[in-house]
Amino acid sequence: MRSYLFKGAEVFAPEAKGCCDVLCVGPKVVALGDLGGVCIPGMEVVDGRGLLLLPGFIDNHVHILGGGGEGGPATRTPEMPVEDPLTGGITTVIGVLGTDDVTRSVASLVAKARGLWAEGISAWVMVGSYQLPVATLTGSIRSDIALVEQVIGVGEVALSDHRSSQPSLEELLKIASAARVGGMLKGFGGKVNVHMGDGPRGLSMLREAAQGTEIPVDQFIPTHVNRNPDLFREAVAFALDGGVVDLTTSTTPQFLEEGEVKCSRGLKEMLHAGVDPSRICFSSDGQGSLPVFDQGGRFKGLTVGRVTSLWEEVRDAVQEEGVPLETAVRVITSSPALFHRLPGKGFVAEGFDADLVLVDQDLRIRHVLSRGVMAVRDRELLLKGTFSPR
Template structure:
């Protein structure tokens, strides 16, 4: 199937102006000022007046659900395809949380494959909060080598629910991730959940400064949980690391304001990403602060915070969209994602000039048309 998307106001996310895009199968095969020569043999989509960006990447989302801290009934459900399409997310990285028992790693893999069958791109991390990393094969390294969907391993630090890993224990996991990545032709990252203990990111600086481990393989998330943690995270970013700001939970201020604060303090926007922590279990409080139940962390906040960064923060569309396109793709080592370029996957989002999402394409297939989701999961 050949598709021709005409008259786009194209952000790759770099602004290119008025362009046509030609898609063959699931890949972008041409970008030019005018591709009318293909009109008679292609399915034509007129994007006149629409801003077109890469499809959005959520690199930390609980696709099989999470929660459970208040018993079995507090576990959140699996994510549906339409929930992701509704907010322009065409690539996800699923992961486990505190629970590595009920939330089974093989079920996580099955859900990722299910979302792929539905039409989007889905990856995952092995591991969970604990030091005893849960894997599909017999090791992190084997998972990295033999399972295409697995991009790295997750672990938690500075959290009372973590295993309080030492730098030596972490560097051994980093070794498995990195060597597995070499052989499996992946970048390989250790995705590090940060809690709110006073130790913050201290052990990560030890990995970089004392063990001299390459910083690009260390991926700290929830860095905006507290102001003190974010101040330390900015120093990590200035060393060349990529820091992940959670938009759906775990934040001391609005995530877009954290980005503005970091920019003011000399951090490059190329060293920051957004992810939602979507579908995590959050405590629900009444007006007096009493816990009254649980709720799901929202999955649409990445796009919402980017729009706020543009409209309220004055950051350009080209720069702001890096947080949910090129930057997470580079952090994850996804060479065919995050940009609109020839040879890349045909993941696209179309917006009005007021940045309202209207159309979504995932791997060349149109999933949303004029604000209506036209492709849903099997059981929706």
């Protein structure tokens, strides 16, 4: 069992802790503070002076099996290799399906998550896709969440999108109720990840669900809410009313020119409007397709989302928008960990998982520790997937 002592780094847990030492033994953080006298056989001391130590990043919306397919079989995007998230400081992912539940399945999604776990990062999944009824393993949303180790919620259910199954309010409420009860039985969040399209209905159905029933507004996590200015403004109001919102970091110059709100700028604007950062998270939509459709809904082309965009947008929020690091880093650490109730994730604290990222003063990633294993050292990727060249 490997042990690491990170000496003298400035710790953001994500709250600022100042300069201190962090001791990791095996997969856990066991101590923080002035640990100069600690000596464990085989312990490796890592000089953290001049570096910033952060919790491992959580990407709560990734197409780990690949996504896309809107333009035919040749547009199915590839699976995510474990090297991609580790390079970007991501030590935890939550996998989703998306549009294609025909050539991809929940069973394959769960198997991919297990594979990623075996290769060195933590991975959970949401059951279902854009289509209804929700695709499950056991025939029940509640049973999938309560009994299948990797399953923690439902998603991504699509609203306000021409690819959606156009669920009724009653159908959406039944999904949310089943996910919530399944989460309670498991001890996880049991959230419903909601893909938001460009349609004019926006978040209206989620507001109606929260206002007309006992289901709390934060049972839903609407994602892609920065895709246009009108939806973004709705998302600000939704978060101010206690909702949780998810901004997508993968984008293209064309999307930004057409009005998509850049995540770093969106975070600043939400904070300025009074939204608590605990109600905001970023996700990459990694390996998902970023399709372009014309006004008639006809496919025109696509690019692929990148998990490495997650840290890039947090970095831009700090360096270009002036958001304090301890606030900005919450949207990819403590906030998603608390939303989903991920055990041992999102914080640098005794008893939590040894998922750590050390960055330099320019916020470039230097070291990554994933469940106590050194995955990136001095910017060199050490931990590689089963089929990667050695």
